[in-house]
Amino acid sequence: xxxxxxxxxxxxxxxxxxxxxxxxxxxxxxxxxxxxxxxxxxxxxxxxxxxxxxxxxxxxxxxxxxxxxxxxxxxxxxxxxxxxxxxxxxxxxxxxxxxxxxxxxxxxxxxxxxxxxxxxxxxxxxxxxxxxxxxxxxxxxxxxxxxxxxxxxxxxxxxxxxxxxxxxxxxxxxxxxxxxxxxxxxxxxxxxxxxxxxxxxxxxxxxxxxxxxxxxxxxxxxxxxxxxxxxxxxxxxxxxxxxxxxxxxxxxxxxxxxxxxxxxxxxxxxxxxxxxxxxxxxxxxxxxxxxxxxxxx
Amino acid sequence: xxxxxxxxxxxxxxxxxxxxxxxxxxxxxxxxxxxxxxxxxxxxxxxxxxxxxxxxxxxxxxxxxxxxxxxxxxxxxxxxxxxxxxxxxxxxxxxxxxxxxxxxxxxxxxxxxxxxxxxxxxxxxxxxxxxxxxxxxxxxxxxxxxxxxxxxxxxxxxxxxxxxxxxxxxxxxxxxxxxxxxxxxxxxxxxxxxxxxxxxxxxxxxxxxxxxxxxxxxxxxxxxxxxx
Numbered sequence: 076x077x078x079x080x081x082x083x084x085x086x087x088x089x090x091x092x093x094x095x096x097x098x099x100x101x102x103x104x105x106x107x108x109x110x111x112x113x114x115x116x117x118x119x120x121x122x123x124x125x126x127x128x129x130x131x132x133x134x135x136x137x138x139x140x141x142x143x144x145x146x147x148x149x150x151x152x153x154x155x156x157x158x159x160x161x162x163x164x165x166x167x168x169x170x171x172x173x174x175x176x177x178x179x180x181x182x183x184x185x186x187x188x189x190x191x192x193x194x195x196x197x198x199x200x201x202x203x204x205x206x207x208x209x210x211x212x213x214x215x216x217x218x219x220x221x222x223x224x225x226x227x228x229x230x231x232x233x234x235x236x237x238x239x240x241x242x243x244x245x246x247x248x249x250x251x252x253x254x255x256x257x258x259x260x261x262x263x264x265x266x267x268x269x270x271x272x273x274x275x276x277x278x279x280x281x282x283x284x285x286x287x288x289x290x291x292x293x294x295x296x297x298x299x300x301x302x303x304x305x306x307x308x309x310x311x312x313x314x315x316x317x318x319x320x321x322x323x324x325x326x327x328x329x330x331x332x333x334x335x336x337x338x339x340x341x342x343x344x345x346x347x348x349x350x351x352x353x354x355x356x357x358x359x360x361x362x363x364x365x366x367x368x369x370x371x372x
Numbered sequence: 373x374x375x376x377x378x379x380x381x382x383x384x385x386x387x388x389x390x391x392x393x394x395x396x397x398x399x400x401x402x403x404x405x406x407x408x409x410x411x412x413x414x415x416x417x418x419x420x421x422x423x424x425x426x427x428x429x430x431x432x433x434x435x436x437x438x439x440x441x442x443x444x445x446x447x448x449x450x451x452x453x454x455x456x457x458x459x460x461x462x463x464x465x466x467x468x469x470x471x472x473x474x475x476x477x478x479x480x481x482x483x484x485x486x487x488x489x490x491x492x493x494x495x496x497x498x499x500x501x502x503x504x505x506x507x508x509x510x511x512x513x514x515x516x517x518x519x520x521x522x523x524x525x526x527x528x529x530x531x532x533x534x535x536x537x538x539x540x541x542x543x544x545x546x547x548x549x550x551x552x553x554x555x556x557x558x559x560x561x562x563x564x565x566x567x568x569x570x571x572x573x574x575x576x577x578x579x580x581x582x583x584x585x586x587x588x589x590x591x592x593x594x595x596x597x598x599x600x
Contacts, residue, residue: 077480280461283421284475284522285451288444 080290088297091270098266099302105262106306106357109255110350114314116248117346125337127241134208136215137228139198144223149199152223156203159217163206170197198225256357263302263361267295271369278369288370295362303358307350314350315343373399373561374420374530379429379439381415381585389415390426391585397563399529402556402577405565406596412585413565417534420563421455422446434529451479453530454523454560458538460515462507462522468494469503472522479526493521497551513544520551524560531555533564537571549575572596 092099138156140149149167156165174195178185203218205211215227271278281291319339374397381390389412397403407413418424419431422438431438434452441449462471469490476486494500497517499510507515516536523531533552537545549571556562566572572579572595579594580587589597 079483080477080480083477276461277463280463280474281478282447283450283455283461284478285447285449285526286478287447290478 076289081293084293085297087294088301091294091298092301094273095266095270098269102259102263102266102302102361103306105259106303106354107309109259109357110307110310110354111313112255113252113353114310114346114350116252117349118314118318118342120245120248121342121345122337123241123244125335127238129335134205134211135229136203136205136211136218138201138203138218139225139227140201141223141225142198144199148223152221153201155221156201156218159214161206161210161214163204165204166202168200168202170195170199173197173200256353259306260357260361260364263299263358264365266302267299267362268365268369270295270298271365275369291370292363292366295366296359299358299360299362300355301358302361303354303356304351306358307354311347311350314346315339318343373397373401373434374563375430375432376419377430377432379419379426379431381412381419381424382427389585390419392429393582393585393587395580395587395590397561399561400556400559402553402562403564404572404577404579404594404596405563405582406567406572406579406598407582407588408598411583413582414534415585416582417532417563417565420530420532421453422449451526452528453532454520454526454528456516456519456523456531456533456536458535460507460512460519460539462515462518464507466506467503468499468505468507468510468518471507471518472525475522475525489525490521493525496524496554497521511544512540513547516540516544516548517551520548520555524555528560530561530563533562533566535565535567537566537568542570545571569596569598 138152140152144152153165153167156162174188174191174197177197178188181188203214205214211229215229218224219227278291322336322339325336374395376393376395379390379393380388382388391412393416405413405416415424419426419438420433422441426439429439433449436445436449438449463474466474472490472493473486476489481489491500491503494503497520499514499517499521502510502514507518510518516539520531520536531552536552537548540548545568552562552564553575576593576595578592579589579597581589581594581597
């Protein structure tokens with residue numbers, strides 16, 4: 076295609092937007108509302124994912140070693156755990172260190188336990204991490220049967236619930252996003268259908284004088300693209316502004332020290348890119364849907 | 373130039389519009405297509421610019437078989453033919469100049485070429501001084517002349533006219549005929565469906581009469597042959 080033809084198509088597409096007035100407004104509004112919700116969910120999902128990932132990294136099996144185990148026994152146990160499939164890392168925490176962190180975590184009251192220093196009742200511990208956090212339970216069950224293992228511990232219940240919750244948020248968000256995308260798509264398809272009906276005669280004449288389908292389709296492609304991209308602007312501005320001020324007032328703190336919010340950069344850039352892409356996709360798809368039917372003249 | 377061989381057309385609703393037409397039209401000929409309403413004239417014309425696809429048979433125009441070409445080749449075929457209609461089919465929002473230029477924009481001609489050629493054909497149809505007018509500002513005859521200008525602007529080898537004088541008064545009809553003859557004299561083949569007895573009987577050309585989807589008469593310098 077020659078560049079002057081492209082210029083013509085873009086001009087025509089832009090003219091269509093203005094000619095369709097209220098329908099253009101309605102379509103852009105639909106895209107705006109859709110992308111507002113999509114964007115909000117995107118931010119939520121990205122944070123939930125971030126949360127889930129940091130949790131998953133925390134999922135570990137604490138293997139309490141039998142008190143009667145000698146150092147050799149411990150080494151043997153270490154290599155046995157190491158040979159289990161799916162083990163990512165093993166860290167040895169001697170009982171003295173365990174006591175230190177216990178005392179530290181209890182603050183002033185912890186000083187009482189200083190007296191236990193000589194007769195430390197705690198076990199030496201292996202902290203084992205699974206390659207796949209979801210397989211933590213299987214791993215724990217295998218380890219518990221090994222010799223010189225006293226008990227194993229892992230935060231089963233809490234983590235399972237959390238995983239279920241994050242999955243739920245992700246799925247609901249996705250379903251909502253898809254539903255809204257289709258709504259916006261149909262609205263855009265309708266707007267463009269109006270353009271086409273208004274220009275049916277023009278299309279017929281274009282075909283009579285030998286215009287290819289591609290030539291006829293281009294202005295509508297541009298119109299759809301513009302509808303989608305224009306609809307993305309307001310959500311991007313609102314969401315970027317809101318997230319920044321939310322982040323500014325909350326800081327990274329959530330009240331839970333193991334969970335932080337994502338910093339505005341780069342997730343706002345990612346969101347902007349995604350919203351523009353979704354807007355453009357929905358717009359173009361919507362317009363192509365309605366053009367296809369009408370080109371079979 | 374144009375050659376139809378055993379062409380049949382049956383519409384999806386079961387109507388048999390064209391029933392085995394054979395015809396040869398030479399380059400540079402001027403042919404009237406006459407016949408009562410509903411006899412298949414329109415379908416015959418539509419088959420020529422591939423608005424309709426034949427159910428059976430071959431239609432050769434300029435070496436291409438319209439019965440066999442692919443959907444996306446239709447635009448290329450149309451660029452080699454001009455079509456004019458009873459209702460002119462002009463775009464009301466475009467000026468006379470723009471309406472004609474439109475046909476050249478579609479084939480991506482350069483602005484300079486378009487300007488030169490459009491003014492040229494507007495001169496041929498005698499509308500050079502009305503280039504800036506809009507269709508609703510000019511008479512029916514002038515509108516038809518604009519549509520003729522648009523039809524010939526890309527130098528087609530065939531001009532197909534579907535009752536071009538159907539909406540015009542007698543005087544204006546003669547003007548249009550003069551222009552069409554002029555174009556024909558420049559070497560363009562013209563196929564014209566018409567109900568205008570006076571024109572057919574005065575400007576004597578080859579006449580093809582269609583009835584019941586068949587050619588019932590084909591005479592060089594024939595007459596209209598119907599009462600109305």
